[in-house]
Amino acid sequence: xxxxxxxxxxxxxxxxxxxxxxxxxxxxxxxxxxxxxxxxxxxxxxxxxxxxxxxxxxxxxxxxxxxxxxxxxxxxxxxxxxxxxxxxxxxxxxxxxxxxxxxxxxxxxxxxxxxxxxxxxxxxxxxxxxxxxxxxxxxxxxxxxxxxxxxxxxxxxxxxxxxxxxxxxxxxxxxxxxxxxxxxxxxxxxxxxxxxxxxxxxxxxxxxxxxxxxxxxxxxxxxxxxxxxxxxxxxxxxxxxxxxxxxxxxxxxxxxxxxxxxxxxxxxxxxxxxxxxxxxxxxxxxxxxxxxxxxxxxxxxxxxxxxxxxxxxxxxxxxxxxxxxxxxxxxxxxxxxxxxxxxxxxxxxxxxxxxxxxxxxxxxxxxxxxxxxxxxxxxxxxxxxxxxxxxxxxxxx
Numbered sequence: 001x002x003x004x005x006x007x008x009x010x011x012x013x014x015x016x017x018x019x020x021x022x023x024x025x026x027x028x029x030x031x032x033x034x035x036x037x038x039x040x041x042x043x044x045x046x047x048x049x050x051x052x053x054x055x056x057x058x059x060x061x062x063x064x065x066x067x068x069x070x071x072x073x074x075x076x077x078x079x080x081x082x083x084x085x086x087x088x089x090x091x092x093x094x095x096x097x098x099x100x101x102x103x104x105x106x107x108x109x110x111x112x113x114x115x116x117x118x119x120x121x122x123x124x125x126x127x128x129x130x131x132x133x134x135x136x137x138x139x140x141x142x143x144x145x146x147x148x149x150x151x152x153x154x155x156x157x158x159x160x161x162x163x164x165x166x167x168x169x170x171x172x173x174x175x176x177x178x179x180x181x182x183x184x185x186x187x188x189x190x191x192x193x194x195x196x197x198x199x200x201x202x203x204x205x206x207x208x209x210x211x212x213x214x215x216x217x218x219x220x221x222x223x224x225x226x227x228x229x230x231x232x233x234x235x236x237x238x239x240x241x242x243x244x245x246x247x248x249x250x251x252x253x254x255x256x257x258x259x260x261x262x263x264x265x266x267x268x269x270x271x272x273x274x275x276x277x278x279x280x281x282x283x284x285x286x287x288x289x290x291x292x293x294x295x296x297x298x299x300x301x302x303x304x305x306x307x308x309x310x311x312x313x314x315x316x317x318x319x320x321x322x323x324x325x326x327x328x329x330x331x332x333x334x335x336x337x338x339x340x341x342x343x344x345x346x347x348x349x350x351x352x353x354x355x356x357x358x359x360x361x362x363x364x365x366x367x368x369x370x371x372x373x374x375x376x377x378x379x380x381x382x383x384x385x386x387x388x389x390x391x392x393x394x395x396x397x
Contacts, residue, residue: 120184121145123154129194135201137185139246142166146178154191157225158218160184182207183218190227190251196258198229199251205233208247208343220341223270223333227251230271230301233345235279237287245276250301264306270336271304272345273297273328300328326352 121144146162161179168174178184182203189199208231210216222228229252236245255266278293303321323329329348339347359367387397 118145119188120178120181121148123188125192128192129197130192131194131197133189133193133197133199133201135185135189135199137181137201137203139182139204139242139244140206141181142179143176144178144181144184146184148177154187155184157187157190157221158183158214160187160218161212161214180210180212180215182210183215186222186249186251187218190222190253193251193253195253197253199249201249202246203249205245205247205344207249208233216341219343222251223336223341223343226255226267226333227253228270228343229255229266230273230304231343231345232273232297233276234289235276235287237281237285238279238289240286243285262305262307266305268333269330270333270343271301271328271330272343272348273300274326274345274349276346300324304328304330323349325350 146160150159150162160181160183163175163177164179165173166176185201186203186207189201193199207215210219228249230248230250232248232250234246234248237243238246252266255263255269257263257265275289275293275297278296279287279289282288300321306321321330326349329345329350331348335348336343390397
């Protein structure tokens with residue numbers, strides 16, 4: 001089962017599992033979102049999905065696999081009388097992809113509001129406030145036009161890295177208009193959430209611990225505002241375009257108890273999950289998370305949030321959340337401050353306890369030293385044989 005950010009955002013009785021967010025009034029919409037998301041792991045294109053509880057809006061900035069949907073994915077919402085039912089808001093930076101999107105929506109009878117523009121320098125949906133946001137932004141992007149949006153209201157938690165000189169491989173120096181955009185993307189996502197909104201997105205691992213002045217300031221302010229709901233560290237080799245390990249961020253504008261959604265009060269707490277050891281190699285350079293891996297993560301997150309469910313999803317009453325050394329930890333803001341605001345799960349979950357094999361230490365050492373003695377003897381015999389062979393060639397050691 002290939003991993004993508006959207007798969008990790010909720011769990012439902014369907015082939016695609018997602019962690020964290022559930023559109024409870026419209027399962028067809030959630031199924032459709034899963035379908036749109038199914039190929040994001042194989043592309044470097046950027047997606048961001050905006051959901052509301054009775055309709056959906058989708059904003060995708062460079063297009064990519066948005067077009068890979070089937071007729072079975074429709075309808076998008078079960079209430080055709082909803083104000084924005086079966087309507088999309090889409091912003092694209094590629095004119096060809098824009099035309100393809102228009103055609104794809106038209107042949108399926110979907111009304112789409114498709115814009116051509118750039119999400120940073122020309123936000124086409126400045127007033128959009130979503131219940132749910134899912135995204136896979138480009139990692140560590142630079143030269144994105146900081147000077148054009150230096151005083152943008154989106155930077156309420158701090159200005160992202162600014163322009164600067166960058167030395168090239170050939171020794172030349174170029175000036176970029178905007179440093180690493182990771183925290184610009186994060187603030188862009190937060191800006192588009194409503195007061196109860198939730199966001200889930202993929203980021204490079206460096207985003208969890210970067211200590212550059214501006215990025216650290218932004219992370220501190222986001223943590224102090226109690227927006228970080230869950231952090232998940234994933235193994236490397238999940239992507240086809242890069243082998244770097246990534247992480248999943250889950251933000252919530254409100255961690256207060258929400259009886260409608262079945263959430264308990266999580267204020268002042270953040271869940272950390274270390275999934276770096278999960279997954280299986282499907283070839284020499286590619287890894288996939290198994291269905292059980294994803295279920296374990298989703299069970300843990302759902303149980304921690306306290307939402308109702310079942311044995312698979314994690315019912316907080318019959319299957320209550322508990323910290324598991326080496327895998328998950330519910331940490332307080334004080335603990336995060338004590339770790340210098342680093343959000344790397346490994347800092348919090350600890351080291352997994354090794355299983356005791358029941359063999360007394362003295363007996364185990366006797367076995368190990370006997371094995372070592374045999375190996376050293378075999379090594380000496382090989383050394384002697386090599387010397388004899390070299391001597392036959394008139395070379396002495």
